[in-house]
Amino acid sequence: MADVAEAERFLKEAFGLDERVRVRESAADTSGFRGFTLSLTVGQPSTVTSLFESAIAAGATVVKPVTKSLWGYGGTLQAPDGTIWKVATSAKKDTGPATRDIDSVVLLLGCEDVAESKKFYVDNGLTVARSFGRKYVEFDGTGPVKLGLYSRKALAKDAGVPADGGGAHRIALTMDAGTHVDPDGFAWEPAA
Numbered sequence: 716m717a718d719v720a721e722a723e724r725f726l727k728e729a730f731g732l733d734e735r736v737r738v739r740e741s742a743a744d745t746s747g748f749r750g751f752t753l754s755l756t757v758g759q760p761s762t763v764t765s766l767f768e769s770a771i772a773a774g775a776t777v778v779k780p781v782t783k784s785l786w787g788y789g790g791t792l793q794a795p796d797g798t799i800w801k802v803a804t805s806a807k808k809d810t811g812p813a814t815r816d817i818d819s820v821v822l823l824l825g826c827e828d829v830a831e832s833k834k835f836y837v838d839n840g841l842t843v844a845r846s847f848g849r850k851y852v853e854f855d856g857t858g859p860v861k862l863g864l865y866s867r868k869a870l871a872k873d874a875g876v877p878a879d880g881g882g883a884h885r886i887a888l889t890m891d892a893g894t895h896v897d898p899d900g901f902a903w904e905p906a907a
Contacts, residue, residue, distance in 0.1 A: 722796050729770035729794070730755060731815050735859040738796075747880030748871050750825040750899060752791075753860075754801040760788040761813035766802045767792065775800070779875035783807065791875050799874045820860045821853075822888070824901055825867030825878075831898050832864050839895060839903075867899075 719740050727733035736753070757763055760783075767781050767790055774795045781790035781802075789803025826832040833852045837843065841862070842855040852864040871878035888903045895903040 718796075722794075725770075725773050725775070725794055725796070728773035729775060730766055730800075730817065732817070732820065735820055748799075748825070748867075748874075748876050748878055749797065749880055749886070750867055750870075751886060751901070752799040752801055752823050752825075752870060752874050754803065754821040754823060755817050756819045756821065757802065757804050757817055758814070759804055759806045759809045759811070761809045762816065763788055763790070763802050763804050765813040765815065766817075770794070770800065770802070793876075799876060801874065821863055822860050823863045823865050823870055824897075824899060825870040826864050826899050827867060828898065829864050829866055835895075835897050836862075836864075 719738050722738040723733055726736055726738070755766060757766065764781055770792050771777065775792040777790065778793050778799065779791040781788065787803055787805040787807060789801060791799060791801045793799055824832070829849045829852060833843070833846065836852075836854060843852060844855045845851075845853045850866065850869070854862045856862060865873070868878045886901065888901060889905065893903075893905055897903065
């Protein structure tokens with residue numbers, strides 16, 4: 716992102732994630748869908764609504780409004796820096812007042828071939844927690860952000876954006892296994 720201070724402000728005001736997600740400057744060319752989304756999983760619908768509203772107040776634009784679905788309740792936003800955020804819960808009813816509690820942050824990478832990308836990550840030491848063939852993979856993780864793989868077209872559809880896009884992903888990922896570039900061009904750097 717061109718303005719690190721602005722991106723940090725957004726993360727703090729929108730979601731309270733200034734400690735879990737770090738940002739850095741990037742002016743790399745990019746267009747359209749960057750091939751990833753960040754998802755916030757929360758405990759109940761009122762928390763989804765609360766986080767969604769604070770993100771809009773912090774400058775996000777609505778991509779898919781918050782709504783009930785077969786799977787729960789959620790919506791999608793685009794941050795001022797272009798990052799696509801989904802806020803959702805599998806719960807259909809509130810069990811108490813809205814909170815700012817986030818159960819998990821999930822980075823979903825859009826892959827051309829989920830099986831090939833899954834093999835790359837397994838070969839680099841990650842352990843699969845759940846896998847649904849060539850459609851979706853979720854890895855075990857102990858860090859602040861979980862990692863999942865989804866087909867690029869399905870991820871874009873879920874986010875509510877066209878799958879077209881090119882150039883840089885504008886995201887750098889860290890792992891203990893050193894420097895790598897995955898089959899979809901996502902760059903991994905050594906953990907600091």
